[in-house]
Amino acid sequence: MAAASGVRRIKLGSQGLQVSAQGLGCMGLSILDGTTKLDADLVALIHHAINSGITLLDTSDIYGPETNELLLGQALRDGMREKVELATKFGILFRDEKLGYRGDPAYVRAACEASLKRLGVSCIDLYYQHRIDTTVPIEVTIGELKKLVEEGKIKYIGLSEASASTIRRAHAVHPLTAVQLEWSLWSRDVEEDIIPTCRELGIGIVAYSPLGRGFFAAGPKFIENMDNGDYRKGLPRFQQENLDHNKILYEKVNAMAEKKSCTPAQLALAWVHHQGNDVCPIPGTSKIKNLNQNIGALSVKLTIEEMAELDAMGHPDSVKGESSPTYIVTYKNSETPPLSSWTS
Incomplete structure (x- = not known):
């Protein structure tokens, strides 16, 4: 296993934000396996990440829901806030066991105010629209976010799971700092x-x-040990008929990792890091051991030939099953109406 070392800093976007080259995705600290974890343990994990150089912390108001932001707020007391770049999101609602999406100005503002309160901060560094509300022109949503920037409540604006055309329309209203998307050895469609x-x-x-929702960290057998409340049990790629095919990819990655004296997870993360200095992966974990392992991926160096070999391994034909369930909005169905159609 590659040893953990210092975490370099990168410029995220061209608007001035600088972050650690690897962030911490915090979703799994509140929802993932259906269990309740002790806040003290999770606060310790977050502090360990920060002290190790991981300073981009990624949360959302839907994680928990809301409890993840409260956890981050708890962890960022006593001078820790100044050491991090805090990212959160709005736009996904869960009501009556159904997912919904909102991007209208009143909701954008109310969601931001609520997140600021839960996080216990006066300003959010990076505020994303988590999923696109396809009933509201993207210009309208970004227009309200622009006001929040001008008021000092957020510093930078981002989108998550947005199409290229939606990104362009949003960027024309106010420059975007970041786009969050699924990108890993087995999720390559965003490259086009x-x-x-x-x-x-x-x-x-x-x-x-970036670790294929844990697939590259633990291999295909990790599905067998999942709690019944873990949402990943229902993902298409983890259904047995697809998993039998997809495990071949893991075996190839594992074999290459053994040659390089690192773990499959570190190799998969290193592949993302080698995509460029404008890319920041945000793997999540609730275990300090795994966190240290993820940081170690920054020390794994890949040659041009090794990158080409990994690219070939992760060819679309090597993966069966969609990455997300069909009921989840992704960039593939994120187009919004024209601005001319909007009546407030």
Whole structure:
């Protein structure tokens, strides 16, 4: 296993934000396996991440829901706030066991005020629209976020799971600092259009689920040990008929990792890091051991030939099953109406 070392800093986007080259995705600290964990243990994990150089902390008001932001607020007391770049999100609602999405100005403002209160901060460093509300022109949503920037309640604006055209329309209203998207060895579709668009516009890229939602960290057998409340049990790629095919990819990654004296997780993370200095992966974990392992991925160096070998391993034909359930809005169905259609 590659040893953990210092975490370098990168410029995320072209608007001035600097972050650790690897962040901490905090979703799994509140929802993931259906269990309740002790806040003290999680606060200790967050403090360990910060003290190790991981300073970009990624949360959302829907994680928990809301409890994840409260946890971050608890962890960032006593001088810790000044050491981090705090990112949170709005736009996903869970009501009556159904997902909904909102991006209207009144909701944007109310959501921001509520997040500020839960986090116990006066300003959010990076505020994302978590999923696009396809009933509201993106210009309207970004227009309200622009006001929040001007009022000092947020510093930078981001989008999550937005199409290239939606990104362009949003960026024309106020420059985006980051686009968050799923990018890993087995989720490559964003490379066709969205990544080039972000780079053309000078927008940073934040890669969530860089370990394939745990697949590259624990291998295909980790499904057997999941709690019944773990949402991943229902994901298409983890259904047995697809998993039998997808495990071949893991075996190839594992074999290459053994040659390089690192773990499969570190190799998969290193592949994301080698995509460029405008990319920040945000793997999540609730264990300090795994956190240290993830930081160690920054020390794994890949040659051009090794990158090409990994690219070939992660070819679309090597993966069966969609990454997300069909009921989840992603960039593939994120187009919004034209601004001319909006009546407030």
